[in-house]
Amino acid sequence: MKTEHVMISISIAAALATLPSIALASTSNAALADLNTAEAPRVTQAVNSSVVSTLNNTHLAFLTNAAPAGQVEDSLPMNHMQLILQRSALRSSALQSLINAQHDPSSPKFHQWLSPDDFGATFGVADADIQAVKSWLATQGFTVNGVYPNKMQIDFSGNAGLVRQAFRTQENRYVVNNVTHIANASDISVPTALRNVVVGVAGLNDFRPQPLHVPPQVAQFDKSKNNFTLKQANASTAGKPGNPMVNFSGGVRGFVPYDMQTIYNVSPLYGKSLTGAGISIAVVEDQDMDPSDWPNFVKQFGLGQYGGTFKQYQPQLTPSTGNCTDPGGANAAGESIETVLDSEYSTAIAPGAHIWVATCADSDTANFFGGVYTAADNLINNSKAADRPNVISASYGYGEGFTDAASKSAIDLMWAQADAEGISVFVSSGDSGSNPSFNGGVINDVGVDANSFATSPNDTGVGGSDTADILDGTTSKYFNSKFNAVYGTAKSYVPEITWNTSCGNTVAAQKLVNLSALQFCKNALIYDPYGFYVTSESGSGGPSSVDIKPSWQRIVHGAAKDQSRDLPDVSLFGGSYGGYSWVILCTGSYPCTANFATPVELVAGTSLSSPMFAGIQALIDQGLSKAGLSPNQGNAAPTLYELARSEYGGPTGSTPATLSQCDSNNGTKGTSNCVFYNITEGGNSTQCIQVAELSQTTPDCYFYGTIQNYLQTYGPTKVGLTATSTTKYNSNTAAYAAQAGWSFANGLGTVNAKNLYAAWKSFVNAP
Known part of the structure; x- marks a missing residue:
């Protein structure tokens, strides 16, 4: 030796x-x-x-x-x-x-x-x-x-x-x-x-990150009620945590592309021939989808007129390292719902765009982020400009507390390179409140964390919102009772709250039982003695413990006074309280048919929010390209924060009238000129547990009670709500409450796509 x-x-x-x-x-x-x-x-x-x-x-x-x-x-x-x-x-x-x-x-x-x-x-x-x-x-x-x-x-x-x-x-x-x-x-x-x-x-x-969506439900359309009946009811999963405490009777609703286009005012851009044509959106995945799903989706919802394209492939370096092979699943039995969701709802917003489903097998690599990381990395490092996308959407995540330093460095390196090349990257912030690592479960061990895939200062983190009409009782004001020709019902923008399915949902607690969230949760213990309905399902947000705050995140009203890169940056619809609202997928096992004569799959999560925002970016890119500017915009976040400062004001000093005018609660009243819809109600403080049998210690959790035998298996278990204090719980300590301006709950809020395009065009001095 x-x-x-x-x-x-x-x-x-x-x-x-x-x-x-x-x-x-x-x-x-x-x-x-x-x-x-x-x-x-x-x-x-x-x-x-x-x-x-x-x-x-x-x-x-x-x-x-x-x-x-x-x-x-x-x-x-x-x-x-x-x-x-x-x-x-x-x-x-x-x-x-x-x-x-x-x-x-x-x-x-x-x-x-x-x-x-x-x-x-x-x-x-x-x-x-x-x-x-x-x-x-x-x-x-x-x-x-x-x-x-x-x-x-x-x-x-x-x-x-x-x-x-x-x-x-x-x-x-x-x-x-x-x-x-x-x-x-x-x-x-x-x-x-x-x-x-x-x-x-x-x-x-x-330790692979998981796709950030709610387990899909199979549903059958009920023509007499003009909604859907779940065939796999939540009750069938009794014995597992994470079920909604409240299930709305009489069926659920499934949103379609028309609804998302209407709510976020995307449709007027189509009238300007801005459909994403000529722009490529890559969704990065570790499993294939049935390639027949996408044309079925396009046909069912009337999107074929816009000329979008679809391809599914394995991106390679030149010369190839051999690190990306086909993961399989290109059939009804083996496909990934995540892949279907990402491809279909980027198309839902940008129906004229080129959709690249870039997949690499997890088995090819020992890398922490597996095939998803490899697919993105190979796209960004492709030597041919035509083989690099304009936009990337990544809908996977895990907390920084579960990510080693080398993997985190690799992620940040990758997104910085994408930014320098002009590629806009959107990443889902997560589906479990103040900690993205517990999707489908309950927060324990670590109460506050942020998605390591999204905390780079060179990508845009997208959180989840919920329409407020169900809890407000205003559905008839914002939705028609019957479908139109492409199965849509939305009339206009709809007021929004933070997506939060737990008893920590302050709006649900007040609207349903006129209680605080804390008391709502305490009362729930009476009806749920084993904790089967304890859940952390919610749009995620929180501070990075690794990346420092970029200068552009300091410039807007409400910005956290910390030194951390904070999530999310923006939000779009991610899910609903009680599991009432979903989006409809066309999958291999449940293809869409005329008038929904056969069952469909419904899904939700911030895995929906990210590809939809990628679609909005594609519309902006095409418009700027038509104006003679670069079709690439790099990281969207710096521009989004600059535009939000004009509307919300800066971190100090007086606030402009538009801060209150653009409050999401106003709905369509006075918001026609708003770029952002500022979500000021709700929050993503969700339930968290500490299991005595497992000798756990869970910080960032305000415990309000004890489940004597959690899931009838684990014995005495403390249950609480995520908070920045373990001794008191209120709107100042909940992790995290929505507020005017930026918040950990929803970032800058959601957007009016038409107005965002006009403001963006002005910002870059487009002719």
Whole structure:
């Protein structure tokens, strides 16, 4: 071993000696013409595998005290891990300055977007440093599959034994929530000579994020009532947590594209021939859909006239690393509802757009975010401009508390690159209130967290709202009693509240029983002694514990006075209290038929909100392109906050009249000129638990009672509401209440698409 080490050191030292002392960025892009990011290689010593340094936070902290179920055998393949590289402070600062300029209409670099090669040459790691890392990986027995064009990540494969030897960490098995996972037991180590250029390895654990939608329901249309009857009633899932406490009798309703187009005032843009034509929206997934679903959806809801297109494929790098193969599921039996939802409801808003369903198999990679991450990463790094989308929607998530540092760095790197290339990225904020990691369950262990896939300052996080008409008793004012020719019933914009299915829904508590949410929850214990209806299902929002607040998030009334990147940025319809309102899907198992003669599938969640906002962005992109400007806008959030400041006012000083005029509660009264509908009622404070039998400790939870035998299985369990205080619960401590201006509940609120387009066009000085 010592002889091998000496030879490796000599060979790498010799290679370094032949390299130039300064690494020059080479590009012809005008945006980079006056930018000097030239620097010397930072690996300046021979790489000695016996002299190592530990990289902090490179294992999952929540597993630190967990007892492993056993060690992973050395022969276990670990394919397509990503070694994430660390750019220098000089290049990090230069990149941030450029992105700021790319979003500033007064800058000559405004909308001067980069290619992946430009990005890598100017802001990546020096070639000499990359070669040093590659050489070390090869000497450790790994196969290097390729270096990404961004020069920030190396795709490599091996097995658990090589990981143990090279990175000095043991891969173990852990059982969490009755599911067996693999993860490294400790932080990794790398040769000290490489420490300055290595962040860590993404792919040492398999805690996959989940799609952010509510379990779909199958429903049959009831012509006599003009609504739908659930064939899989919520009561059938008794014995599991997360069921709505209140089920509205007489059926449920299913929204269709026409309803979403009407509520958010999208339809007038179609009259201007803005349908998303020529704009590509990529939805990134880890499972296929039945390709017959999309044309069925387009036909059923009258969208074929707009000329949109659809393709489902596996995006590859050039040359290919082999890290993206077909995950399967392109049939009725195996398709992913998430994939169907994303493709159909991006089309619902932008029916003329090119819909790219980009899928990669989870099994191809050990990376934490699996095929979803790989699909997005490969799209963003594609060498051909025509093969890079204008817009990406990602509807998956997991909290930062469940994400290791290397995987988080990889996510943020990816979205920053997309932004610099002009790609607009929208990510669902989550479906479980103040912590996105408990979709379909109940918050425990950690009360406040944010979706690690969305907290980058270079994407736009989209939360979930609910129409207020059901609880307000105003449905006839905003909806017709009969379908139109494309099955729509919406008349106009509808007042909205935060989507929250729990007893923490302040609007439901007041409207239904005239109680506070806290008392509503206490009363619920009487009727639910085993906690079968305890739930955390709600649109998610919260502060990042990793990413700092970008300057543009500080400029609007209501902005949180913290140092964190906060979610969400905006919201759209995500679901309803009591499970009354859904959207209709056309799936392989339940294809849509004329007049809904056969059953359909209904679904909800912020997985709906994100692709719909991606559709709105596609309409804006097409309009600006027609005006002679770039069809790419990069991250939408900086512009959205600038426009919101005009309407809501800044963080200090007097507020403009439009802050109250654009309150969502006003409905259509006085809001015809509003860009944003400010949601000021409700909140996403939901239920949380602490199970004594499991020795849990759940922070950020105000406990109001005890379930004596939770789910008739777990024994005494404390139940509470998520809060920033454990000793008192009110509108100031609930995590989190809606408010005027920006809020953790709904961000800037929802939008009037027609007015948003006009304001955006003015902001970028479009002719």
